[in-house]
Amino acid sequence: MALFNSLNLNDKKSDKEKVSGEPTEHIQVLIIGSGPAGYTSALYAARAGLKPVIYQGMQAGGQLMDTTEVENFPGYPQGITGPVLMEDLQKQAERFGTDIRWGEVTAVDFSKKPYTATIDSEKVVSADAVIIATGASAKYLGLESENRLKGGGVSACATCDGFFYKNKIVAVVGGGDTAAEEALYLSTLAKKVYLIVRKPELRASKIMQQRVLGNDKIEVLFEHNTVEVVGDKVVTAVKLVKRKGESDEKIYDLPIDGFFLAIGHKPNSDVFKDYLETDEVGYILTKGKSSKTNVPGVFACGDVQDSIYRQAVTAAGSGCMAALDAERYISEMEFENKQ
Ligand code: NDP
Numbered sequence: 001m002a003l004f005n006s007l008n009l010n011d012k013k014s015d016k017e018k019v020s021g022e023p024t025e026h027i028q029v030l031i032i033g034s035g036p037a038g039y040t041s042a043l044y045a046a047r048a049g050l051k052p053v054i055y056q057g058m059q060a061g062g063q064l065m066d067t068t069e070v071e072n073f074p075g076y077p078q079g080i081t082g083p084v085l086m087e088d089l090q091k092q093a094e095r096f097g098t099d100i101r102w103g104e105v106t107a108v109d110f111s112k113k114p115y116t117a118t119i120d121s122e123k124v125v126s127a128d129a130v131i132i133a134t135g136a137s138a139k140y141l142g143l144e145s146e147n148r149l150k151g152g153g154v155s156a157c158a159t160c161d162g163f164f165y166k167n168k169i170v171a172v173v174g175g176g177d178t179a180a181e182e183a184l185y186l187s188t189l190a191k192k193v194y195l196i197v198r199k200p201e202l203r204a205s206k207i208m209q210q211r212v213l214g215n216d217k218i219e220v221l222f223e224h225n226t227v228e229v230v231g232d233k234v235v236t237a238v239k240l241v242k243r244k245g246e247s248d249e250k251i252y253d254l255p256i257d258g259f260f261l262a263i264g265h266k267p268n269s270d271v272f273k274d275y276l277e278t279d280e281v282g283y284i285l286t287k288g289k290s291s292k293t294n295v296p297g298v299f300a301c302g303d304v305q306d307s308i309y310r311q312a313v314t315a316a317g318s319g320c321m322a323a324l325d326a327e328r329y330i331s332e333m334e335f336e337n338k339q
Contacts, residue, residue, distance in 0.1 A: 025123075026114065027053045030127035032131070036062070036313070037322070040316040041133060041319035043093045046098045051097065052131075062086070071163065072313070111275065129297045131299045132298065134267075136283075145229040152235060155258065159185060159311070162190070170258035170259070171195075171196055172194070173259070174263040175204060196224045224241070225240065227241050234257075238259055276300070283304065291321045
């Protein structure tokens, strides 16, 4: 199950005035975000006696809360629903003393120690170490019908939901490497995969293009745009416009069972961008095989720093790494303070 936490931090503006306010509380390890990465880092930090505090963000539990069945998280042979998995992860973190709070981090100041974070543009807390686990959000087309049918055949993760479309007909929107990968993956399950591409060519790498174009089950619909996802409770078709605005423009309904978005992701890192190095898309850069960012004592884990794997289990693993890195950082800090 990919994790695309939709903690909508990107929409928030930096609020430097609020950050410069005096902190009203000091926290040893502050964890921002409550997907598998956040809760796993909390579990490890709590067991290490670091009294972590999690601010859950706009969507407590992250994007798994929008998912029905999760069948690829190890330890659940019968599968589990996304919300129950997140509840279990939360309980496990709480069992060892994690303080889990509602609230969204709307600004940070990593320019001097102790670092500070502003919660809901009001309260300011300071922290010895900060673990960022804010995830990334899949991009959607923004259609009302698409939003309404999320969980009813509209998905942004083929690896998570493809299994439910065995021998069915699906469509994937997008022309990049993700869309190509998703289409290829779905072609191993579905009987037919349409790839809806708005341009006359694919953006995906040459090798991925060759694989897609050479796959009998995949039909690429170039110069097609989605107007509507059709269906009452579940997806039954997609309304497409071919060669929009041209003299041979054509609008038609294509019967499908599943509609997959693969038009990119946006990491939820905007609130940190004044301080942390990111790639051109906004994924936070971490050093080597660690969760360390360019700011000592600030660690990143999960999808906010991972544009490649984006799975719940990899997010959880990187959450563990972040907690271990934070633990070492705090030990060294305490040792130096004693000198
Ligand atoms: P990209 O930004 O590369 O591609 C997004 C695709 O979605 C483009 O074809 C774009 O169309 C299309 N698109 C965007 N908005 C819309 C819209 N509103 N309606 C219809 N189509 C739309 O994103 P990816 O997620 O594919 O890839 C991100 C990065 O990750 C890339 O660098 C990619 O190479 C990399 N990646 C690598 C993989 C690998 O190496 N195995 C696997 C997956 C990703 P248009 O071309 O017209 O702009």
